[in-house]
Amino acid sequence: MRLLEAAAEQPGGATAKRLARAAGLPLATAYHLLRTLVHDGYLTHEGGLYAMGESARRLSGPADAQAARAELVDWLGRLRDDLGAAVYYALYEDGEVNVVLTAEGAGAPAVQEWAEFRRTAHAHAIGQCLLAQLDDAERRDHLARHPVERLTPFTVPDERALLRKLARMDRGGPVHEWQQYTPGTVCAAVPITAGAVPSALAISLPAGRADQLRPLAGALRQRIETTLTSLSFSVRAAPCRAPER
Incomplete structure (x- = not known):
């Protein structure tokens, strides 16, 4: 000490x-x-x-952790309002995908978890973004425990196709997903490159706004890059949601 x-x-x-x-x-x-x-x-x-x-x-104690969490919740709420989309913060810990925080509102509804996020990482942008940050052995270990399965007609068809997609991804760039997890919803996720724990921020939109997905993902990436120096991304806790507005 x-x-x-x-x-x-x-x-x-x-x-x-x-x-x-x-x-x-x-x-x-x-x-x-x-x-x-x-x-x-x-x-x-x-x-x-x-x-x-x-x-x-x-x-430093729970008070600091709670303050960091409150700061992040507030920031996610501002992102939701600025982007007009539901926003998610997720980590990959202990071999599993964990969606820690969600910011949604009346005009920005969150994706309903009809198939457990942790076992369907292959089918949504958050999971693909987190899997892309793992090394090959960790990635294959995850897929051995949570095999690829077709959730919609647009879901990646098999493990080989998923691994090819992950290998082609631009490190640090947005990951886009078009109705692979649930029909009628498109998503994008951006990796957070600070800290040792793989993490990501993501947005979701109704498929009718699919043309906005790439521009909004780019805006999300810019916001992360300008905020990393002042905001802590080390919040680890049970999932919760930012207040709706």
């Missing part, structure tokens, strides 16, 4: 010797503890400097 406190006082990172002195520990002991803290994600070690890691930041 003294090492963590010492590291927290050095936002730009510090050497092992400096942290050992600040914590009042022998250098050999400090090295041993620092290796453990890096292994467990409490510290990072780059260029000879130790700095606070993601696990340490989560120790």
Whole structure:
């Protein structure tokens, strides 16, 4: 704990010797503890400097987590109003797709989960966007547990076709889906490239507004790029919805 406190006082990172002195520990002991803290994600070690890691930041307590969640919920609500579309925030954790937050409204209804999102990742933009961020072994493991199945006439027909589609995707670019999950609805998802956990933001539209999907997906990508520096995308919790307007 003294090492963590010492590291927290050095936002730009510090050497092992400096942290050992600040914590009042022998250098050999400090090295041993620092290796453990890096292994467990409490510290990072780059260029000879130790700095606070993601696990340490989560120790700040539920108040900070709730504040980050409230900030994200508010931002998703503004996105929904600006884009005129339902907006979703999703993560890929522990081998599963998790739609954490949904912002919908009277003029922007969310997709009804008639087939469980976690087992139908192959058929919707969120799932395809998250699967595209995995390595080949992780992707094949997911599909072994959740095989490709036809949900609509537009769903990708089999695993081979899905893997080809994922391989062709532009890394960091939007993923578009046209009535593959549910008839009458089109979706797009954009990967979030901050943090170690694969994540994405997505929108959905009635098929009658399909011509707006690509422009709105581009606008969503721009909003993510301009917001990543100021907004935390580390919210992990049970699914919930932003207040409707």
